[in-house]
Amino acid sequence: MTGASADLVVAGAGPAGVFAAIRCRELAPAARVIVLERGREPLRKVLISGGGRCNVTNVRTDPRELAQFYPRGGRELMGPFTRFGPAETVAWFARRGVELRAQPDGRYFPVTDSSRTVVDALLRAAREAGVELRPGCGLRSAARAADGGFALETDAGPLRARALLLATGGGSGNAGWTAAADLGHTVAPPVPSLFTFRCRDPRLRDLAGIAFTDAEVRLAGAKPRRRGPLLVTHDGLSGPAVLLLSAWSARELHALDYRFDVLVDWIPAVTEAAVGEALAAARRDHPRRQVRTLAPVVLPQRLWESLVDGAALPDGRIWAELTRDEAATLVDDLKRTHFSIDGQSPFKEEFVTCGGVALREVDPRTFASRLVPGLYFAGELLDVDGVTGGFNFQGCWTTGWLAGSAAASYLSGD
Ligand SMILES: Cc1cc2nc3c(=O)[nH]c(=O)nc-3n(C[C@H](O)[C@H](O)[C@H](O)COP(=O)(O)OP(=O)(O)OC[C@H]3O[C@@H](n4cnc5c(N)ncnc54)[C@H](O)[C@@H]3O)c2cc1C
Structure with a gap:
């Protein structure tokens, strides 16, 4: 691992982790933000999502209505949706040259009908923001360091971080959940949904x-x-x-x-x-x-x-x-x-995990741990999941944006 320390380490280059990293660097450009990715390429699920078209979000914007599409986490997401909801998602992508079009059923897809457009825009935004992506390098474990930061073990060796954001998704054998549990968090056992x-x-x-x-x-x-x-x-x-x-x-x-x-x-x-x-x-x-x-x-x-x-x-x-x-x-x-x-x-089009890091131990305004200062969560690793319709990605954009914002404030000492 070149440079064995960072201000923020994000574990998982899925939509939640990449979105959070971009947001953090945009607010704190002096911070070194590294995103670890176990797989060979980032954003793999975005690429295969929505039958290769990527259902980015949904036309519904009323937080109360949106909450009904989340079997778990809907109530907790209502506040966050008022700060970064589907309208903000559409605007975010439009600013980065990705036009989204709503279908009659309310689902938003890129006008290109290709998930590659979404992946490319996210990777470009990450590059422009100065986020360091580390594909092929997974997080193995995390512990609190004596200085209040985190001592991480990765596939490329030890790494120190002032703040840690776990966004490793809902897949099985997930080191993100193990790290969260090692740091004191409750993880609701994962079971399939959809x-x-x-x-x-x-x-x-x-x-x-x-x-x-x-x-x-x-x-x-x-x-x-x-x-x-x-x-x-x-x-x-x-x-x-x-x-x-x-x-x-x-x-x-x-x-x-x-x-x-x-x-x-x-x-x-x-x-x-x-x-x-x-x-x-x-x-x-x-x-x-x-x-x-x-x-x-x-x-x-x-x-x-x-x-x-x-x-x-x-x-x-x-x-x-x-x-x-x-x-x-x-x-x-x-x-x-x-x-x-x-x-x-x-369900071949989309399947997600019910379960994950328990929301009662996470502040829904910041997606910061209520137990460990400097620890953040985003995406499907949380005990949040939606039904089909772009709600799962919206959960990632919302939690990623808020967690990235809060991590930037933390690093700036605000
Ligand atoms: C086939 C399919 C189609 C879908 N289509 C849609 C859709 O159109 N619209 C929608 O809203 N939702 C869709 N979903 C659901 C959506 O893809 C997920 O909810 C979303 O990807 C979750 O994002 P995430 O960033 O939390 O996790 P993920 O996308 O799973 O990303 C987590 C990343 O972390 C990495 N990782 C895991 N462990 C480690 C580790 N120890 N260290 C470092 N990295 C690690 C993984 O390799 C992965 O890249 C679909 C799901 C599937 C399976």
Whole structure:
């Protein structure tokens, strides 16, 4: 390691760490800021994010509304969002020549539709600010030094720092969490968030590929439920409604080893009473039609056929002959199809970690440790995670900006 001391050492050259380092150097240009990166290249996740397009942030700017997109950390981020939220992110990138465009669903992407634009802008800003990036050099451990700073062990040898900012993300085997714990912080055990539900139910086999624009999924016997688009895949259930439920129930589902039951309401906009009336109308208006061939409410024909097959009606059952019990079963299935889930699969577009450095030990105005002076945190290493939509990167920009600002003040003795 050339030059074995720095004013600020940032561990992790992801979006949070790089953003924090830039901010710190811009406010404290005399400070030596080194960013350690275990991997060969910085910002690797930004490059692969959003299917290679990088969903940088979201159009939502009201902190209260934004908070609802964070299963963990939303409440604590409300204040920080008033200081550096999505509008500030858009302006920050615009000042560095990156124009962001919002899609109708509220997600912001660079107009180039290439994450490379975002990576290049961040690296250019880091270079111009005088941040020293050290790819291929990971942080191994951190301890407090007698002078009040930090004694670090890195892949390239020992390094001293006046201030330390941990931003090593949410990956497994994370030395950032070990360092935080060694320095006295509580780390909530990491478990996956944002995953799809694996299900081998034969009723789903024929439905693979169907997207439902509005469905509701809930955990059987429990309160959590989420409504939104639902996708049936070859592997089970996916789509926003499932991802949201996975995020909000991440810890609970992990504790169940991802074996649990869900109930799917395929037509949440139609009340149970209205479904009953629709069945009565079908019986009245089409008595000779086979039940299987005529869905009483608007829904994909393949789903209706699958539900009728699952209800095991006698072959060729016509509407006029549908018994009260059979009708009740069909209503039940439309509003509450029961599926047994036997595992989870990562959502390929984006997956994040629930868990990390406990927020109660971190000052949300500065993302400074409440326990150790000169220690800061940013990004997914914290017990903060959002759902899809650019909220995870926004969490990085917000925490990185505030932590970088506060580290600069600390170094300047303010
Ligand atoms: C496939 C995929 C697509 C995604 N797409 C989006 C999207 O479009 N929009 C969105 O908002 N979110 C997206 N996310 C989530 C987002 O990428 C993360 O929330 C975000 O990258 C977290 O940033 P971070 O800086 O905290 O950590 P990371 O991006 O994980 O960066 C941490 C860095 O620290 C390094 N590191 C780890 N240990 C050490 C060590 N000991 N010493 C030094 N360095 C270390 C790692 O190598 C890494 O480079 C996506 C995630 C995935 C997996």
